[in-house]
Amino acid sequence: MTGLVLATAEDGKPIFGFGERLVHSLEYLRFKAKSHNALYACETVSRVVSEQHKYRLYIEMFPKDWERSTKSLYRAGYFKAYSERTNEFFQLTNDKRFPLLEYWHDDPDLELERFAIPPMNFDLCCEEVDFAHLRDSYLAGLIFYFLEDAEILNYFSEKYGLDRESLPPIKTAHQNIWKEKHGAKSKPFSDLIRLVDHSTGNPWLDITNCQYPDLFEWDKETVDWLTEAYKAANQYFKNLEQLDRRIEEDAQTFFCELISFWNTGRVGSEGHKVSDE
Amino acid sequence: MQLDESPLELLRAENEQINPAIILAERLMRREAAELLSVEEVNEAEKILAIGTQEIETIESHQKAFQKSPASAIDYVPVGF
Numbered sequence: 001m002t003g004l005v006l007a008t009a010e011d012g013k014p015i016f017g018f019g020e021r022l023v024h025s026l027e028y029l030r031f032k033a034k035s036h037n038a039l040y041a042c043e044t045v046s047r048v049v050s051e052q053h054k055y056r057l058y059i060e061m062f063p064k065d066w067e068r069s070t071k072s073l074y075r076a077g078y079f080k081a082y083s084e085r086t087n088e089f090f091q092l093t094n095d096k097r098f099p100l101l102e103y104w105h106d107d108p109d110l111e112l113e114r115f116a117i118p119p120m121n122f123d124l125c126c127e128e129v130d131f132a133h134l135r136d137s138y139l140a141g142l143i144f145y146f147l148e149d150a151e152i153l154n155y156f157s158e159k160y161g162l163d164r165e166s167l168p169p170i171k172t173a174h175q176n177i178w179k180e181k182h183g184a185k186s187k188p189f190s191d192l193i194r195l196v197d198h199s200t201g202n203p204w205l206d207i208t209n210c211q212y213p214d215l216f217e218w219d220k221e222t223v224d225w226l227t228e229a230y231k232a233a234n235q236y237f238k239n240l241e242q243l244d245r246r247i248e249e250d251a252q253t254f255f256c257e258l259i260s261f262w263n264t265g266r267v268g269s270e271g272h273k274v275s276d277e
Numbered sequence: 278m279q280l281d282e283s284p285l286e287l288l289r290a291e292n293e294q295i296n297p298a299i300i301l302a303e304r305l306m307r308r309e310a311a312e313l314l315s316v317e318e319v320n321e322a323e324k325i326l327a328i329g330t331q332e333i334e335t336i337e338s339h340q341k342a343f344q345k346s347p348a349s350a351i352d353y354v355p356v357g358f
Contacts (some may be wrong), residue, residue: 006356009279024310031302032306037299038298038299038332038336039333040302041299041302042298042326042330042333043305044298044301044302044306045298045302045305045325048302048305048306048310049319049322049326051315052314053309053319055311055313072291074310085310138283161291197342246331270298
């Protein structure tokens with residue numbers, strides 16, 4: 001310990017002592033040495049305003065953590081463009097809201113004035129089908145996108161004794177599968193196909209590695225929206241559990257119904273269509 | 278702006294002031310970061326930033342104009358020569 005860290009009082013609140021004042025003074029002197037440089041002054045104003053904006057967001061989102069925090073408001077943190085306190089805010093957002101500090105954001109020289117989010121979904125365009133880690137129901141949804149590849153159906157034949165020959169042929173997707181509203185029977189299939197197709201409307205599920213990342217602003221509405229969307233994205237995957245169970249119980253019926261839904265927009269095996277609309 | 282004015286005349290016609298961003302930066306650097314800026318102060322900072330940036334661009338355009346200006350002889354000998 002250098003003795004320059006912030007001390008805390010008995011109530012846990014930080015005492016801004018010599019160390020913090022020294023860092024503040026050094027920061028000020030560094031600025032003074034360039035104070036007649038208008039460009040540097042503009043940069044300084046931008047940086048201070050940006051940091052203040054993040055402090056305000058920190059207080060709004062994590063008030064107790066802010067009160068307890070002993071991180072410096074002046075000393076640069078891991079992301080060098082920001083103070084230790086702002087870095088703590090990024091970390092809290094990552095720990096308590098959604099994954100932020102991975103994938104795109106691993107460079108300490110990076111400016112996080114706007115941020116990208118990592119894709120949670122399987123990438124149709126550039127990933128190998130991962131039989132070990134993808135859920136069975138998700139793999140089932142992929143058959144419509146890898147029509148020429150028998151590997152997925154072979155997997156189900158071997159694992160669940162699926163009789164591929166007796167499955168209905170896969171036609172062009174029926175436009176009704178993209179309807180917003182579905183009955184109880186077809187909803188799980190609709191959700192599965194939307195998920196596999198990256199058409200959920202949820203940014204965590206729809207973005208891919210191959211597109212230029214959407215950049216999000218640091219404001220409470222956006223952070224709250226992304227937090228809820230992250231929960232919903234996890235729920236999307238959780239909902240696949242019931243489809244996995246149906247595959248385990250009767251893979252043949254499951255695939256007949258899934259292909260029927262794809263072909264006709266309704267649930268039911270070919271020749272015995274059961275509409276739940 | 279008059280087209281027939283020289284870069285020197287154009288520069289002389291500009292307001293002479295310290296870039297407001299320098300003054301604001303000085304003020305911001307002196308305050309405690311824990312005292313958060315109010316919405317009004319942030320708005321003011323953004324306005325000043327726009328003015329400060331505009332001023333830098335103006336100076337740069339004057340500088341470019343000077344660099345493009347051809348050299349010309351003067352009709353008197355400066356003191357010291």
